[in-house]
Every structure is written in structure tokens, then in C-alpha cells.
Amino acid sequence: MRSRVNITVVEGYENAFQGISSAIESVGGLNISDGDRVLIKINLCNLRPPSSGAITHPLFLDALLHYLRENYYDLDIVVIESDATESRPDIIIKWFNFDKILKKWNAQWYNLSKHPKIIRRVDGYYFDKIEISEIFNKYDYFITVPKLKTHTLTKITASLKNQFGCLPYWRKVRFHKDIDKVIADVNLVMKPDFCLVDGILSMGGGGPTYGIPLKSNIIISGTDPVSVDAVCARIVGYNPKRIGHIKNAEKLGVGSTKYILDGDIFHPKKHNLNFKFPIWKEYGMSFGRYLKNRVSLVKYFKRRGNNK
């Protein structure tokens, strides 16, 4: 059966609560019971202000927590994120007032890199054993809250790529070579139950950190991360079948790129939103990356040594 993906048009973060309510309810709501432990994975990829479009907006998290507290009783809400090569979320949550929001809605903060880990077996493309945070042993519902962004390596970053940030290692850059395989594997083990993509302020151009903020004013929601990402890819301007991690995740059975789309009608071009770089620039940048990859310090010094 095809899963439903919804697009909700929202005018700015001040209307995020209404937007989130409608985005969640239009795909059948959350399958949560009172007293459940709910994990919320946000995206704090670097020390970038919320107005840059690089990180989950604090007002978006505020609206989601408001929705959960208003509709369910006695939930144990845990907001999760891990350290990354260039990110220390413990500092970022203070920097941009996430800590006050967590306190306001009585939600816990959990840095996946700072807590014990467990090992799971996985029949994936890259891992056969994978180390994950022990919190994934004791939860009832997992909501992933990514940003809608372009990504110079994976083309787009949305629901599936957000779980890459659940890997508890800080130096995740070492997986970049095989990132499409790693993302698919990670989603086999830590598959979200619900995806709520913050596309109110998205990022185009050379994301995921230093791209161009775009006021796209949408929320994309669904229960299947592959379907949700397929819709996100279409919005950004890519064919989902040509995006490595979406293709791999579908093959591994994480979800399906076939979906039923409902909600508001949204055409990025009508709103003058260009997520993608022009083709000449994309090719120019991939050529630049190719040249950069050829140069490593080891190779560089070896070559200099030989020349001497």
C-alpha cells in the first residue's frame, strides 16, 4: 500500500503550531498513547543561526512540543542529537535558546554521543554490526524533524539523512565516502515512525550548512521516510530515483518511493524558489571536489618528498 505524504503551506514560524497540527493530522496523526516515551531527532548540524535555514528552527520545535503536550498526557519526550565533525549540540542548544524551550515543555535533552552505546546486527550495504545509542532500546515512538536542505554530497538532506546524525560518533566525516550506503543502513536500525520536515525556512544552493536560506513556507509530513524524501527531492528539483541514499533505502526495504501526495499544492518555481544551483555551477563544484579529493596531506608530502 502506498503511504501518504502531505505538504502543508505555512506562512512563517509564527503559524508553525497550526501548520504542524494540520501536517500531522492530515496523514492520520501520531500513533502515540499517553505515557509513551517519544524521541524527537532534530537537526543541529553546525553553529548556524536558525535564520540561516541550516538548523531546525527553535520555534518549530516549540510548536511541535506544544502540539504533543496539548494532545497527549504524560509523555516522556526526549529531544536527541549527536556530536558531529563540526557540531557540538550541547553548546548550540544553549546558544539559540533550545534549552529554554525544552524546559518550557518539560522535555529532556539527550546527546547521543555522551551516553552508553549498544551494538545491533544489520544486514546493510556498509555495516554488518552497527553501534547506536542505548536510548533506541527503550522508546515507543520516534519522530524525525529534519530541515529541507540541499546537500553537496547527497543532493538533498531530509528525513533519511537526519538519521545519519543519530550515529553516536562525533567524527562522522569518515563515512562521507560511502554516505549513501551508510544512510540506508542507519535507517534500517533507527527507522523513524513519523517524519516532519521543517521546510518553512529551507536551504538551497550549497547546503547543508552554508547554503542560501529560502523562505519556502512548507511542512512535509508522512510516516514513510523514503516517500517523504522522494517528495522533498521533487520539491528541490531532483528525480528521487537518481538520489543514492533514497534508492538504497528503498532497496533495503526502509520504505517506498511510491506515495500518495495530498495537502496543499506547492510549485517551487511559482514562488521563485531555486533550490538547485545552475547546472554549470554544479558541474564546476563537482570538478572542484574531484580535484580536492586527489589531494590528501599524505599524498601531498609524499609527492614533495619524491620531488626533492
Next chain:
Amino acid sequence: MKVGLIGAGVEAKEVQLPTFSSIEEIELVAVADINEKSAKLAAERFDIPEVYRDFHDLLNNKDIDIVSICVPYYLHKKIAVDCAKAGKHILIEKPMAITVQDANEIKEAIEENDVKLCVVQNYRLFPSVIESKNIIEEGRIGEIISIHAHMLDFPSISSEWRMNRRFGLIEDIGSHLIDIVLYINDFKMIKQIYAMGGNIGGNIDIIDHAQIMIEFEDGSLATLDLSRMTGAKEIALYIQGSGGLLHCDVRNNHVQEIHQYSTPLDDIPNTIKKVTKIMKGAVTGDYFIGAKQYFMNIVTDFIESIKRDTEPPMTVEEGRYVALVIESASKSIKDKQPIILKSI
């Protein structure tokens, strides 16, 4: 609309009078200047029927709807207040005033007499400034963190009122830059201003280069760099946002967005765009006329605002804000300390 002009100097003859006479809706009725010879010359050249030495005589003419004040800025207050009392709408050259007290008196006079006032801040209408403003409003560089603006001009020693006043640099060219920076930053409330300036010869008490630092209430910062001694004519802004950098080359009318790195991949097409724009401007002549061409837009917008009873394109409140920065910066240079503004 019948227009009277007070001040028949170079600015009037080169910019204002040619513009007025090219607008069909406008009938030039009178000109007044303390230098009667200059007034007569202007009247002959632009076919103006009435010539006065005293501007009060011009104000007594009941047919006049709009008075354009085109005199050195330190004379603005008295003339503007008298114009308002005579019930005339006012088009006033920049800066509207150089002290907050003067600006307040002008504001009170125009409010009491229910007339409209528009400050001629034509640099704000450069397409590059408008484009920058639109990019910022679209959120493409996030929220403004800091603005670095510089305006370099050649010295104009022949124009005594521009050069011989101690803070002439800030009051004259500075008022353009202050207006652009405040406009770009939405005329946000200012917390404090610190300015430094000096004379490169060091032998005379006239500021020929200065830097004004502004801290806004929302935490954003601005640095304004002014000089008449560099031997370059430049006006540009680097606007840093939380989501990128914007380089606004006002003089060459070009805007460049920088996200992450600025690479030749961006520089080459940007340079081509910039050169094409300049070439186009050079062929049409716009490039050489510069900011003066936008005076026309201000006049037509002002007439429209009078007809429709709406807000003029550049308001008295904005003029007052520019006056506040000019006064505080001058005071800061004099006292060698920052000026903390609690309210205006």
C-alpha cells in the same frame, strides 16, 4: 502642481530645475536666492516668472503648492519651519537637519500645519540598494548581523559650506551613507554610537576622514567609513547576515550574494554581469549621471503622495533619525567617547 524653489545654487541649476522643468505636471512659479544674480540667471534659463531675494516673499505667493529647499543644510530649519507655517508642502535636500532639536522643530511645524515633507535621499533609490533590500526581505542572507559601509569622495574645496565646516564630511556625504545603512537595517532603534575622525594634515580642525560605529537595539552593528582624502570615489556596503554575505557596490550598481566561499565560479559570471550593466549604463548615460537621475522618482512619488494623501517616499521621521546619527557622531568625535542613546 506649482513649485517654488528656494536656493538657486549649483544643485538647483544642475539637478532640481532641469528635473522640474521636464515634469509636465509641474509649473515652476518662483525662485528665491539671497544671491539675486544667481536667482535671475536661473529664472532666465528655466523661464521662471517670479524672482525674489527674500524667501518670505516667495512664501507669500498663495499659488505655490510645493517649495523645494535647496540651500546649505545648516539653513534648513528656519526655512522649513517658515514654509510649513505658510502651508506649503516641502521638498528638502539632505540632510533634513543636523541636530535632533532642529529636526523636532521641523517635524512639529509640519504636523501642526498639516503639510507633507519629503527629504531628498536619492542614493536610497539606486537599483543596487533596492535590490539589496529585496534580497534581505526575502531572507536570502538571514537576519542582519553587521553592515560595513564606506563612502569615499573627492574633496570639493571650492564648495565652502561643504568643506569648511568641522563636521561637514559627516553632514554632507555622511548623510547619504547613514540614510542607506538605516534604510537597509529598517530604521531600527539605535543603542549607541561611537565615532572617530581626524584631519590627515593635522593642522586644521576639519574632519576629512571618519568612522562611525553604530550598535542597534537588536544587537546588529554598522560601521560607516567616510573619507574625502583617499582619492577614490566609491560607495559600497558589505551586509553580513546570519545566512550569507551581500556585497552591494552602489556606484557600479551591482549586488553579489556570497554564501560559503566566493570562488571564481561566482566571480566570473558576476564580473560579466557587472561589466554588461556598466556598459549598458554608459550607452544610455545613466552611469555618468549617477544618483542625480533618481531625483525625478522622488519628485513624482512626492506629488503622488500629496495627491493621494499618503506617506511621502522619504519621511520626516527618517530625516530625524539621520539627524540623530549626525549629531551623535559629531558629539562623539568632539568628546572622544561613545554616545549612549536611551531614546530619541
